Amino acid sequence: MSFVTDTFRPSPRFTVGLVAAFGALAGLFMGNAQGSLLFGIVAGAVLGAVVGLGALALAEGKFPVSRAAARWAIVILFAAAGYAIAGLASAVVAGLAGCFFGWFATWIANGTYRRGLAPYLTPRQVLWYYTFRVIVWSILIFLITPILVVMPLSFNAQDFFTFTPEMLALKAEGFSLKHYHDFFYNPDWQQALWNSLAIAPAATVLSVAFGTLAAIGLSQPHVPFRQTIMAILISPMIVPLIISAAGMYFFYSRIGLQGTYVGVVLAHAALGIPFVIITVTATLVGFDRSLTRAASSLGANPVTTFFRVQMPLILPGVISGGLFAFITSFDEVVVVLFVGSASQKTLPWQMFIGLREQISPTILAVATVLVAISIVLLTVVELLRRRSERLRGMSPG
Numbered sequence: 001m002s003f004v005t006d007t008f009r010p011s012p013r014f015t016v017g018l019v020a021a022f023g024a025l026a027g028l029f030m031g032n033a034q035g036s037l038l039f040g041i042v043a044g045a046v047l048g049a050v051v052g053l054g055a056l057a058l059a060e061g062k063f064p065v066s067r068a069a070a071r072w073a074i075v076i077l078f079a080a081a082g083y084a085i086a087g088l089a090s091a092v093v094a095g096l097a098g099c100f101f102g103w104f105a106t107w108i109a110n111g112t113y114r115r116g117l118a119p120y121l122t123p124r125q126v127l128w129y130y131t132f133r134v135i136v137w138s139i140l141i142f143l144i145t146p147i148l149v150v151m152p153l154s155f156n157a158q159d160f161f162t163f164t165p166e167m168l169a170l171k172a173e174g175f176s177l178k179h180y181h182d183f184f185y186n187p188d189w190q191q192a193l194w195n196s197l198a199i200a201p202a203a204t205v206l207s208v209a210f211g212t213l214a215a216i217g218l219s220q221p222h223v224p225f226r227q228t229i230m231a232i233l234i235s236p237m238i239v240p241l242i243i244s245a246a247g248m249y250f251f252y253s254r255i256g257l258q259g260t261y262v263g264v265v266l267a268h269a270a271l272g273i274p275f276v277i278i279t280v281t282a283t284l285v286g287f288d289r290s291l292t293r294a295a296s297s298l299g300a301n302p303v304t305t306f307f308r309v310q311m312p313l314i315l316p317g318v319i320s321g322g323l324f325a326f327i328t329s330f331d332e333v334v335v336v337l338f339v340g341s342a343s344q345k346t347l348p349w350q351m352f353i354g355l356r357e358q359i360s361p362t363i364l365a366v367a368t369v370l371v372a373i374s375i376v377l378l379t380v381v382e383l384l385r386r387r388s389e390r391l392r393g394m395s396p397g
Contacts (some may be wrong), residue, residue, distance in 0.1 A: 016052035055105035071102035154364035179365035192350035205270035209327035211276025234274040259341035272325025282354020283317025316384040
């Protein structure tokens with residue numbers, strides 16, 4: 001039985017050449033990691049060509065096996081080659097690469113890459129369609145790779161900022177939770193954590209209160225110089241942070257707030273207000289102002305109208321801005337170095353000290369915890385954004 005789509009039958013040269021090119025690219029990275037660049041490129045290209053030929057034979061019905069069995073055979077082949085080159089860890093990476101190549105080769109050989117696209121697209125348009133997506137995913141991978149490296153390193157059993165031979169060999173003695181234990185039981189780290197938890201919520205409350213009021217006021221068409229005022233309010237996002245921190249230091253030192261809890265909270269609130277203004281302003285774009293006029297005509301005062309009519313509809317935007325303000329305050333280190341004192345040492349400040357003075361691997365555990373918290377908060381922001389769109393009728397329920 002043939003699996004090839006007759007309408008979009010790719011040529012054998014195209015299939016084998018493309019899979020071999022991807023194999024050479026993968027071999028480039030593998031060979032560079034093992035110190036044999038040329039061998040990796042050649043081996044990857046040859047292995048890719050073999051996989052491409054196998055996918056063509058499978059698509060044309062020359063192999064009496066299922067697709068699943070063929071893909072498993074590719075995974076085993078890649079894993080065996082990786083194990084022969086560099087051991088168990090390389091076998092795992094090569095097996096994952098085999099999963100990709102098994103799918104990719106059959107995707108090309110079967111002509112599936114043209115399904116879902118308009119039939120009148122030229123080869124160049126199809127190429128750009130997938131090239132654009134490859135570029136986007138490459139940028140995404142480039143951005144998240146440092147995070148993916150830090151997370152496994154936080155389980156290192158040694159006090160190193162690099163993968164040990166035991167970790168690369170996936171041996172149990174190479175992994176440990178001692179850095180997390182140090183974070184949760186070390187008094188310095190715990191004091192820094194509680195300082196951050198005391199500063200960030202207070203700064204978030206101020207940011208949400210002032211930012212929401214500013215966004216609502218600037219959304220009124222009769223307010224003069226709206227654009228100028230908006231530019232001034234969001235300037236902390238544009239001005240380099242070191243300049244803002246230096247300015248806050250000189251200003252707070254003159255009014256007696258430098259080195260105080262109140263000063264740090266106000267400084268972080270100033271950094272968080274622009275995020276609240278932008279998110280609430282975006283929410284107000286689709287707000288139906290006839291609702292507030294109707295409430296006023298029924299006798300509601302402005303405060304009642306705001307809390308009973310306007311606030312429930314813009315609440316997702318307000319909460320999203322508050323979450324961004326919280327993340328900004330919780331992760332900020334430059335301003336607190338200028339404005340705060342030793343008694344306001346926050347978690348990022350303690351991480352900075354750990355890098356500068358004692359090179360503490362506990363930083364990796366703290367970074368992993370912060371990444372997990374950020375992922376949860378950003379997930380909440382996305383859910384709120386979708387809910388806001390549904391409330392404003394911008395997306396189906």
